[in-house]
């Protein structure tokens with residue numbers, strides 16, 4: 001099976017931006033989401049999984065309604081991490097299967113998870129278990145639970161964003177698991193369905209990720225034997241598949257990863273293995289486009305000052321990278337005086353915030369960029385708008401444009 005990272009459909013995005021520019025009365029700043037690209041990528045990813053493996057989408061990456069509507073028929077369900085996400089999803093999707101992860105769940109969140117039919121709660125501590133059991137007893141129901149465990153794994157290959165395998169606030173540390181399992185034996189109002197692991201994000205190495213899954217499944221096998229756990233039906237192996245922003249041509253090799261999954265089937269002992277991926281599903285479908293307001297020099301550097309900034313698109317700052325971009329030339333020029341610009345130069349692209357940290361790309365070569373052109377950042381569909389501090393300086397919010405998905409049957 002050949003499957004590469006999804007193609008970026010620049011022509012379609014550029015046509016949309018030219019249309020938007022024609023109707024813009026102020027400098028243009030917009031997100032563009034290519035829902036057809038999203039549909040194809042998510043379908044290919046889900047269909048590449050062998051029997052016994054399921055794909056959930058972690059909506060924290062991008063919970064916009066058109067994104068969720070595109071993904072709902074393709075994913076097995078959604079992973080949510082707050083009462084706000086739970087209410088949002090249930091308002092629009094009455095039936096979609098939900099799993100609820102995340103630290104610091106409040107009483108109200110635990111109670112609504114039970115009331116709104118969440119399929120499994122990923123519990124982070126004994127105290128959270130006790131509170132959940134209390135609400136389950138009150139309602140006369142059994143709460144379906146996976147214990148999230150922070151495992152120490154020998155030789156663990158770290159990424160740039162580690163949620164476990166080291167001291168973190170996430171999950172139950174391995175040495176506290178026996179106490180939790182003993183407590184569960186005396187509390188039938190909780191049904192232990194399995195274990196949950198999410199030790200890292202930004203994984204770019206398919207072979208390392210297969211080894212990690214293998215370690216998870218072996219550990220679960222040992223716990224089942226040691227503690228006689230006979231109610232388990234699943235292992236949730238988290239999300240964490242990365243997007244290579246620094247070297248976009250070298251993406252996670254999903255085809256090799258999917259090809260390696262059947263070999264893990266022996267370890268899974270009949271348990272369903274669930275993924276809850278966010279970034280890898282939606283990053284590729286999004287573009288953040290900014291009209292260039294000014295091009296200027298300071299000392300030996302050239303700066304492209306564009307409409308918007310990290311308050312809309314925090315991804316490069318959050319991950320500490322220089323984000324790749326393309327210049328979309330725009331020929332119309334509204335002023336009677338000359339147009340600032342540079343050719344064959346290295347530029348930094350900055351936004352409108354009054355801070356030297358408002359940098360989206362640094363020291364990047366361009367053929368040409370002028371005021372009035374658009375700079376367009378791809379890979380902006382995940383942890384982009386949704387992790388940004390939108391109201392800093394009270395600039396207007398960008399537009400959000402969703403290029404429609406084609407009819408799946410017609411496109412087949």
Ligand SMILES: Cc1ncc(COP(=O)(O)O)c(C=O)c1O
Nearest residue numbers: 058198201239240241277278279
């Ligand atoms: C528990 C959990 N699951 C899934 C995800 C999604 O991770 P990613 O977007 O890297 O796939 C996260 C992200 O923080 C997480 O904390």
